[in-house]
Amino acid sequence: MDTCFALVDCQNFYASCERVFDPALRERPVAVLSNNDGCVIARSEEVKAAGVPMGAPHFKWEGELAAMNTAVLSSNYALYGDLSRRVVSILKEEALEVERYSIDECFITLPALERDHLHAVGNTIRRKVLRWLGIPIRVGIGPTKTLAKVADENAKARKRAGWGQGVYVCPEEPKREELLQCVLVGDIWGIGSAYEETLHERGVVSAAEFRALPDPWIRSEMTAQGLRTARELRGRSCLDLELVRPQGSPTARKTLVRSRSFGGRVETKKNLHQALAKHSQRAAEKLRQEGLVAKGIKAFITTKRFGGPPYYSNGIAGSLPAYTARAARFVKASRRLLEPIYRDGYGYKKAGVCLYNIRPSRPHQESLFGRHREEDEALMDAVDQITREHGKSALNLAAVGMPSGRDWTMKRQNRSPRYTTRWDELPIAEV
Structure with missing residues (x-):
């Protein structure tokens, strides 16, 4: 059966997790801090719109955040990890296969349906995750993983502009060409800053221009990985889902x-x-x-x-x-x-x-007498x-x-309760 790819991206994930169990935060800007309450590592849309950058030192932006009545919280990785696993469990019910790409992103495969039908499937997934968990997500769908990533970025831009609810399906040619003309080459998934500089020297600015380059040049200047990226942008799937590795796999970690x-x-x-x-x-x-x-x-x-x-x-x-x-x-x-x-x-x-x-x-036996x-x-x-x-x-x-x-443990003065993983921190409903 023919399939396509979708990237499911949880929006402002850490901030969204904090809002799930604390309704008072849904009307307030939210910022989540790194280990030891050092830097801002997650921002709600309100904090982003105010110009607070990712990684901003908290002590430098404390005044601006307070002026916005921002809820500044310590990181709560137990809560974020558990809600991430719950998102994955829902996706496994809706998708053919699931690759957990990061704590807030998953690649999934779907049947290769008509574009309108795929849009409806994406909306179904989005509504189900929001209804069951309270986590808002975006869904970008395309014939390859790289085009699904492009679709996700387009869904993000359209939602911020008020044009959609967070689902975008990559179009067929020639509209796909128009879409890729608007994507900067440095924003392509898998293109690092060094390759971006090389492409700029050749006069390549957009994703459409990059995928049109000759294959021999791409391979010689950007290795086989660059060639796979170009072919993915052309609609040819070269990157399969990386499913869970078997335990003890020879390709497992080295450190x-x-x-x-x-x-x-x-x-x-x-x-x-x-x-x-x-x-x-x-x-x-x-x-x-x-x-x-x-x-x-x-x-x-x-x-x-x-x-x-x-x-x-x-x-x-x-x-x-x-x-x-x-x-x-x-x-x-x-x-x-x-x-x-x-x-x-x-x-x-x-x-x-x-x-x-x-x-x-x-x-195994480590030695003669072991x-x-x-x-x-x-x-x-x-x-x-x-x-x-x-x-x-x-x-x-x-x-x-x-x-x-343990006076050496991390400083997390404003950590919210671990609602889903600790019996003694379960939320209490008062009647």
Whole structure:
């Protein structure tokens, strides 16, 4: 059966999630801050219209945001991640296949229907997500993933201009040519700034001009990826959906990094030990989720780059005796690695671990006298089951310390409740 692609894009996703459970925010501008309440990472339409840029330091724009009566909130990733999964679950009921491209975007495939019918399908999906979850979405539909991305940007522009509700279906030729004449080459999905400069030197400004270039020139100057993008703009599908990888796939990740900035300066080795233990535990959980094991670990620490006290940053790598996904082994290694890089007298702002030398998990014998330890796997399976049922903070290694004693955790003074993932933070309806 012939299919086409659609890009489903949640509008102002973090701000929209905050509005779902707090109706008072629906009439107010909303801005969501990054880790440690540093920069603006999500803006409602009102905040965008006021000229507040993405990534704006909060302390520089605090006055302007207050003057607009903006609700300034700390990031609530537990809520955003859960609502994202719920959006995906709805899309799986409506689409043939679903690729979760990011936390707020999904590519899906639909039957290759007439343009009016596709528009109706897009509207059905949009209304269903809005009615069931309260999240507004846009839907851009095209014969290829790249044209679906173009359609999504067109849907965004049309909705802001008041011309539509957020659904746009890429037209057939010659109207498609007219559409692509209005798309700047630098706005094409997959065209970076370096390629944009190269194309400008050749006099290519629009997507229509780019797709008309000779294939040999595109391949020589922009590699096979550039050629695939040009063919996608011509209506030839070259990029399939990237569905969930099987666990332990040989094409799985090569490294895994877990790090966070601290809510304040950390000046003791004990707190750095706890932070590295927490990151090691979370990295091990991610390995097990993906059916992987690792043998290498790097620990790193850094102070704030600007301002006093003096700047210091360092990291060191080490190897474990055997491949593993057991958290305790990474925690022990991170504690050992911290010793040679720690320096007294500094206020540290960030720490983390990077796991490397990763491969699929499988029964193996690491040495002549080694054996595969099934009890380790049973223990980790039990830990994962508990965290799935009761949340990630339900069970921690002793090295992580008690929550009340972690003065190195992120600063999130204005975080909303985790309405959908914590029993003690469920919304209360008063009658």
